[in-house]
Amino acid sequence: xxxxxxxxxxxxxxxxxxxxxxxxxxxxxxxxxxxxxxxxxxxxxxxxxxxxxxxxxxxxxxxxxxxxxxxxxxxxxxxxxxxxxxxxxxxxxxxxxxxxxxxxxxxxxxxxxxxxxxxxxxxxxxxxxxxxxxxxxxxxxxxxxxxxxxxxxxxxxxxxxxxxxxxxxxxxxxxxxxxxxxxxxxxxxxxxxxxxxxxxxxxxxxxxxxxxxxxxxxxxxxxxxxxxxxxxxxxxxxxxxxxxxxxxxxxxxxxxxxxxxxxxxxxxxxxxxxxxxxxxxxxxxxxxxxxxxxxxxxxxxxxxxxxxxxxxxxxxxxxxxxxxxxxxxxxxxxxxxxxxxxxxxxxxxxxxxxxxxxxxxxxxxxxxxxxxxxxxxxxxx
Amino acid sequence: xxxxxxxxxxxxxxxxxxxxxxxxxxxxxxxxxxxxxxxxxxxxxxxxxxxxxxxxxxxxxxxxxxxxxxxxxxxxxxxxxxxxxxxxxxxxxxxxxxxxxxxxxxxxxxxxxxxxxxxxxxxxxxxxxxxxxxxxxxxxxxxxxxxxxxxxxxxxxxxxxxxxxxxxxxxxxxxxxxxxxxxxxxxxxxxxxxxxxxxxxxxxxxxxxxxxxxxxxxxxxxxxxxxxxxxxxxxxxxxxxxxxxxxxxxxxxxxxxxxxxxxxxxxxxxxxxxxxxxxxxxxxxxxxxxxxxxxxxxxxxxxxxxxxxxxxxxxxxxxxxxxxxxxxxxxxxxxxxxxxxxxxxxxxxxxxxxxxxxxxxxxxxxxxxxxxxxxxxxxxxxxxxxxxxxxxxxxxxxxxxxxxxxxxxxxxxxxxxxxxxxxxxxxxxxxxxxxxxxxxxxxxxxxxxxxxxxxxxxxxxxxxxxxxxxxxxxxxxxxxxxxxxxxxxxxxxxxxxxxxxxxxxxxxxxxxxxxxxxxxxxxxxxxxxxxxxxxxxxxxxxxxx
Numbered sequence: 001x002x003x004x005x006x007x008x009x010x011x012x013x014x015x016x017x018x019x020x021x022x023x024x025x026x027x028x029x030x031x032x033x034x035x036x037x038x039x040x041x042x043x044x045x046x047x048x049x050x051x052x053x054x055x056x057x058x059x060x061x062x063x064x065x066x067x068x069x070x071x072x073x074x075x076x077x078x079x080x081x082x083x084x085x086x087x088x089x090x091x092x093x094x095x096x097x098x099x100x101x102x103x104x105x106x107x108x109x110x111x112x113x114x115x116x117x118x119x120x121x122x123x124x125x126x127x128x129x130x131x132x133x134x135x136x137x138x139x140x141x142x143x144x145x146x147x148x149x150x151x152x153x154x155x156x157x158x159x160x161x162x163x164x165x166x167x168x169x170x171x172x173x174x175x176x177x178x179x180x181x182x183x184x185x186x187x188x189x190x191x192x193x194x195x196x197x198x199x200x201x202x203x204x205x206x207x208x209x210x211x212x213x214x215x216x217x218x219x220x221x222x223x224x225x226x227x228x229x230x231x232x233x234x235x236x237x238x239x240x241x242x243x244x245x246x247x248x249x250x251x252x253x254x255x256x257x258x259x260x261x262x263x264x265x266x267x268x269x270x271x272x273x274x275x276x277x278x279x280x281x282x283x284x285x286x287x288x289x290x291x292x293x294x295x296x297x298x299x300x301x302x303x304x305x306x307x308x309x310x311x312x313x314x315x316x317x318x319x320x321x322x323x324x325x326x327x328x329x330x331x332x333x334x335x336x337x338x339x340x341x342x343x344x345x346x347x348x349x350x351x352x353x354x355x356x357x358x359x360x361x362x363x364x365x366x367x368x369x370x371x372x373x374x375x376x377x378x379x380x381x
Numbered sequence: 382x383x384x385x386x387x388x389x390x391x392x393x394x395x396x397x398x399x400x401x402x403x404x405x406x407x408x409x410x411x412x413x414x415x416x417x418x419x420x421x422x423x424x425x426x427x428x429x430x431x432x433x434x435x436x437x438x439x440x441x442x443x444x445x446x447x448x449x450x451x452x453x454x455x456x457x458x459x460x461x462x463x464x465x466x467x468x469x470x471x472x473x474x475x476x477x478x479x480x481x482x483x484x485x486x487x488x489x490x491x492x493x494x495x496x497x498x499x500x501x502x503x504x505x506x507x508x509x510x511x512x513x514x515x516x517x518x519x520x521x522x523x524x525x526x527x528x529x530x531x532x533x534x535x536x537x538x539x540x541x542x543x544x545x546x547x548x549x550x551x552x553x554x555x556x557x558x559x560x561x562x563x564x565x566x567x568x569x570x571x572x573x574x575x576x577x578x579x580x581x582x583x584x585x586x587x588x589x590x591x592x593x594x595x596x597x598x599x600x601x602x603x604x605x606x607x608x609x610x611x612x613x614x615x616x617x618x619x620x621x622x623x624x625x626x627x628x629x630x631x632x633x634x635x636x637x638x639x640x641x642x643x644x645x646x647x648x649x650x651x652x653x654x655x656x657x658x659x660x661x662x663x664x665x666x667x668x669x670x671x672x673x674x675x676x677x678x679x680x681x682x683x684x685x686x687x688x689x690x691x692x693x694x695x696x697x698x699x700x701x702x703x704x705x706x707x708x709x710x711x712x713x714x715x716x717x718x719x720x721x722x723x724x725x726x727x728x729x730x731x732x733x734x735x736x737x738x739x740x741x742x743x744x745x746x747x748x749x750x751x752x753x754x755x756x757x758x759x760x761x762x763x764x765x766x767x768x769x770x771x772x773x774x775x776x777x778x779x780x781x782x783x784x785x786x787x788x789x790x791x792x793x794x795x796x797x798x799x800x801x802x803x804x805x806x807x808x809x810x811x812x813x814x815x816x817x818x819x820x821x822x823x824x825x826x827x828x829x830x831x832x833x834x835x836x837x838x839x840x841x842x843x844x845x846x847x848x849x850x851x852x853x854x855x856x857x858x859x860x861x862x863x864x865x866x867x868x869x870x871x872x873x874x875x876x877x878x879x880x881x882x883x884x885x886x887x888x889x890x891x892x893x894x895x896x897x898x899x900x901x902x903x904x905x906x907x908x909x910x911x912x913x914x915x916x917x918x919x920x921x922x923x924x925x926x
Binding site (some may be wrong): 060096 | 404410411419428749759763855859862
């Protein structure tokens with residue numbers, strides 16, 4: 001019996017010490033993750049910039065966007081623009097922006113803005129998208145990043161145990177305002193500061209839509225959203241990320257938006273979603289651009305901020321899409337002078353709203369493309 | 382590391398296993414297993430899967446290696462050096478050594494002379510089918526019995542089985558003719574047969590010509606750990622194997638399985654059959670002889686192909702047949718050894734992965750290379766620590782310690798051989814005729830060709846990638862793909878560097894001067910060293926009295 005106890009104790013001690021070594025190594029690994037990763041990523045950056053210099057003699061897209069350089073190098077010009085910026089989002093651009101380039105070529109312009117979406121969370125692709133932002137900048141454009149606070153994407157280890165793990169979204173904006181996600185926000189902001197160049201940051205968009213995103217009014221009081229906005233923005237200032245251009249972007253269909261406005265000094269641009277769902281769902285019908293944004297424009301333009309149609313597009317079900325674009329675009333500068341930018345929503349598999357994927361893309365719709373080109377020409381006259 | 386030549390000719394044995402050392406070892410192994418779990422938890426995450434079939438394949442080939450490592454660690458947990466038993470006087474012992482046409486006579490003269498100097502009374506038999514009268518002379522001159530055994534299938538094993546019929550000794554040491562035994566060989570092994578259950582006693586296999594070339598050094602390095610901690614650990618679970626050379630058998634054990642097994646891995650076949658009959662095995666980690674390791678790459682490859690083919694035979698033919706008669710540890714041990722050469726397949730698939738990506742854009746896993754390295758690092762650290770820690774149980778640590786990088790390079794170079802061995806076994810085909818080293822001296826061994834093809838493929842791919850990205854990749858794509866592409870190129874580059882060892886060995890093998898290494902060996906020196914150590918032991922004993 002004695003030997004059994006003795007041996008069991010030995011086994012237990014071995015297990016304990018072995019676990020100890022493992023924990024030490026893992027802990028050391030976690031600690032060194034910073035510098036090691038930095039070395040690796042700086043190697044990566046150097047290779048990328050070496051490649052950039054290697055391809056230096058080739059024709060560059062940025063050459064045709066030289067006029068835009070003044071704007072993108074100076075935030076002041078940006079926030080009181082005397083020009084008009086067209087942009088696009090295309091879902092085929094995880095590994096390459098070729099699809100965006102193809103789209104703009106077919107519309108005979110160059111997009112100064114390239115838009116994409118990224119979510120909050122603990123996964124490695126949920127950090128500041130340095131590579132993608134830099135690639136857009138190298139192409140001569142400016143990134144517009146829609147930054148979505150999906151709070152249930154966080155591991156407990158990342159944000160600590162102070163947050164209600166059951167439903168992180170309930171009162172989530174309050175938690176953000178209270179600083180419970182500061183570790184994540186600060187890292188993101190610090191990386192954004194390292195990017196150095198101006199970029200549009202569309203944080204917590206469509207916050208007034210109670211049916212869509214978890215940061216909406218079904219989970220949060222309007223004041224909590226405002227507090228969260230101000231808190232995040234102040235973390236950015238602390239981190240020196242003054243290169244972010246803040247787009248506050250409510251949904252035009254819910255007229256509660258003034259309740260969510262974070263204040264004149266905290267907002268740089270105002271964004272409006274302008275999507276025509278046609279007759280694809282029971283709640284929708286064929287609405288013109290005017291139907292969609294007129295009311296909200298009248299109200300939001302009072303804030304005296306440059307405005308952007310942050311998601312601009314139409315499905316082809318229930319009406320003539322070419323006419324929809326032509327009508328909307330050609331009169332845009334006269335009817336809505338505060339709107340200084342439109343960003344095409346050009347994705348062929350949008351499944352955020354309906355149970356089946358919607359196709360917003362018009363790259364194969366020659367008529368629509370011609371209508372858009374004609375509208376752009378009409379601006380020049 | 383310079384090998385002191387005279388240093389090789391003393392008797393060596395592995396250090397005893399103390400409780401505290403084993404305790405420390407088990408701590409390391411626990412840490413290793415936890416690191417493994419940690420990596421597994423990270424590896425098998427859903428968002429890592431890029432393509433289900435390719436991810437499964439990648440997981441299989443990666444975890445194949447990891448699981449083998451765990452099995453090895455578990456075998457270290459059983460590490461137990463058997464206690465030396467004095468050989469009782471009066472046993473009847475035979476030494477069998479076999480000669481075949483083409484083998485150098487001078488080697489036999491040396492080996493037979495060394496056999497004559499083995500102190501325990503025994504009879505040496507030369508099992509000869511050279512039909513060359515000089516071999517008979519050499520046997521008679523050295524007091525050995527000459528048995529002419531011509532025309533039996535199964536090379537060595539066939540002759541042994543014939544000789545068993547015409548001899549009566551209870552214990553038979555099967556000695557490879559290139560091995561020079563030390564005077565105390567039989568004294569070290571015979572004591573273990575006191576236990577009636579012991580069927581065979583295997584000793585360490587050591588070499589004396591590893592200084593001759595990169596190939597020889599690398600080939601020797603590959604065996605050090607196996608004949609040290611690995612076999613000692615297997616001994617602890619009663620599943621140590623007879624492998625290589627110089628196994629001493631109990632005649633009744635051999636008779637119980639109908640004689641020595643025949644095949645390309647005849648020792649292993651014999652071992653598994655003896656185990657299946659319920660006999661115990663002893664592994665004695667002692668250096669009581671030294672032999673030759675292949676010096677040129679062609680011979681090494683040939684040897685490896687034979688083993689790969691032979692060991693698969695144990696896996697496919699013997700293991701399923703004897704499965705129910707083996708203990709759990711014996712099953713695990715033969716399964717692990719039997720699948721060793723399957724690494725030819727896994728390494729080849731591993732090599733393919735970067736090329737599949739760079740040429741066709743096929744990606745098995747969405748893993749960040751850096752994340753992988755960071756998650757894998759604990760295993761690497763613990764693994765190397767365990768590898769170095771168990772080296773205290775090498776048979777001759779002063780000579781054999783190290784990271785054994787030559788062995789690793791050489792093993793990598795063997796993947797085409799292992800792969801071929803595997804294919805031949807699946808097809809149940811014989812290994813093809815391969816010209817011997819002497820005939821191949823002027824050219825590269827043909828088995829280096831897959832490595833050269835691999836090198837060319839890598840260089841061509843590198844050119845392809847550079848040209849493609851310099852002139853053709855769209856500027857809207859180049860920055861976004863830079864990390865992935867060059868990460869994969871770096872991954873492919875590791876494998877490319879691994880081919881250098883094999884290439885160097887192949888080039889060096891063309892220039893090796895032929896030499897008969899046994900000519901230089903002074904048996905008198907071995908005897909002197911032996912007498913000295915006996916005297917020392919004797920003195921020690923009298924002090925104790």
